[in-house]
Amino acid sequence: MSIDVDLKEFSRGFKTKKNILAQSLALFSSKGFKATTVRDIANSVGVKQSALYNHFKNKDEILETLVEELMTSAIANIFISKDNVSDRLQGKSLLLSISTTFKLISFDIKNEALFKLLIQEIYNNERVREIYSEYFYQTNVKKLSSLLFEMMQNDIIKSNDPLILANEFFAPLFFYQMQISLFKQDKKSTSAMVSLFEKHVDFFWDNIKS
Amino acid sequence: MSIDVDLKEFSRGFKTKKNILAQSLALFSSKGFKATTVRDIANSVGVKQSALYNHFKNKDEILETLVEELMTSAIANIFISKDNVSDRLQGKSLLLSISTTFKLISFDIKNEALFKLLIQEIYNNERVREIYSEYFYQTNVKKLSSLLFEMMQNDIIKSNDPLILANEFFAPLFFYQMQISLFKQDKKSTSAMVSLFEKHVDFFWDNIKS
DNA sequence: GTCTATAAAGTGATAGAC
DNA sequence: GTCTATCACTTTATAGAC
Structure with missing residues (x-):
């Protein structure tokens, strides 16, 4: 039972991280990185802005992650x-x-x-x-x-x-x-x-x- | 005498306006518009930020002026x-x-x-x-x-x-x-x-x- | 026109309860 | 992991003295 919950939480968290990246890419590419606020991203994802900091150290780290995706x-x-x-x-x-x-x-x-x-x-x-x-x-x-x-x-x-x-x-x-x-x-x-x-x-x- | 002073003031003001545009272009083109603050511009020009507002309505108007220069x-x-x-x-x-x-x-x-x-x-x-x-x-x-x-x-x-x-x-x-x-x-x-x-x-x- | 001072809003980031 | 609350700081813009 507890394992089940943990997996759910893990899955949800994983989804959020992927979602943050997807929404950030959409926003950065249309408004620009600097013009996009962490609140913009959080609203697009459907969470509060503080939740983003459970997945990324800061706003820059989101960009860095996306930038590395350019390579692949x-x-x-x-x-x-x-x-x-x-x-x-x-x-x-x-x-x-x-x-x-x-x-x-x-x-x-x-x-x-x-x-x-x-x-x-x-x-x-x-x-x-x-x-x-x-x-x-x-x-x-x-x-x-x-x-x-x-x-x-x-x-x-x-x-x-x-x-x-x-x-x-x-x-x-x-x-x-x-x-x-x-x-x-x-x-x-x-x-x-x-x-x-x-x-x-x-x-x-x-x-x-x- | 008073005319002389007025001309000086006029000339100085005109130079400031040109200078604001020149420094803004340098900053916008290297840091980007959004990442450039009006303080950055004022510092480059050598005046206080509030002085900029005697020449332009706001930051956007500076960009707009520069953008129109693209045409010529x-x-x-x-x-x-x-x-x-x-x-x-x-x-x-x-x-x-x-x-x-x-x-x-x-x-x-x-x-x-x-x-x-x-x-x-x-x-x-x-x-x-x-x-x-x-x-x-x-x-x-x-x-x-x-x-x-x-x-x-x-x-x-x-x-x-x-x-x-x-x-x-x-x-x-x-x-x-x-x-x-x-x-x-x-x-x-x-x-x-x-x-x-x-x-x-x-x-x-x-x-x-x- | 430029300055000092300040308002008003926005922004990135953290603390602590759940 | 997410939430509420809040901090510290930055930023644009204005008011009023000189």
């Missing part, structure tokens, strides 16, 4: 598709698969919120900048340039500086994703913007193919 | 070069001139601060989003696509959807500019990033030229 989110893992199909893809198909993974980020609520949090806090929060730079920009550009280099070796694409090509492929994907999140915020149609993901691959591929 | 800044006017040389430029030279204007934004302190303010407030401030969307993104992409369309008519470049080309030209410029501002923040070398502005034009031109 789709934003930082555009090369890891669910079924690892991309390993077998070649040339243009591979680029298209990357572009699509990127595009889908905007249509997953959590990933989109993490992206908006990233943009809003990138100038204020050193850790956000670190994760963006290391795990998002550099890792992906390096991975991309080695893939492009391979394609050059196999004469699939023309010889060129792979790092420049990687940047040229990456930059529009990032920009279009930001555009989509902005369009969504103002409830504008995103279809034209979404189609640019595929058109970018077409345009890019035409320029690099042998 | 280089960020929203990349097609208007000082000597209007760009009107006479054709083809690749024209694109290179736009790319260079873009690049120079990052190296002007005020324009860079306005750019950082834009990024940080774009999700929170509707007016910022409006100015970005209308005066920065749309205006420039439309202008670009009509220039590209002209080049197609004159058989300087291959036939293609000019709006897609405009987006493909614009997106990396924006992304590289953001990268440079981030690199600068962490005092990293920006030379590799800066060179991408020219390399982008090369890569882009190779893909569209007849």
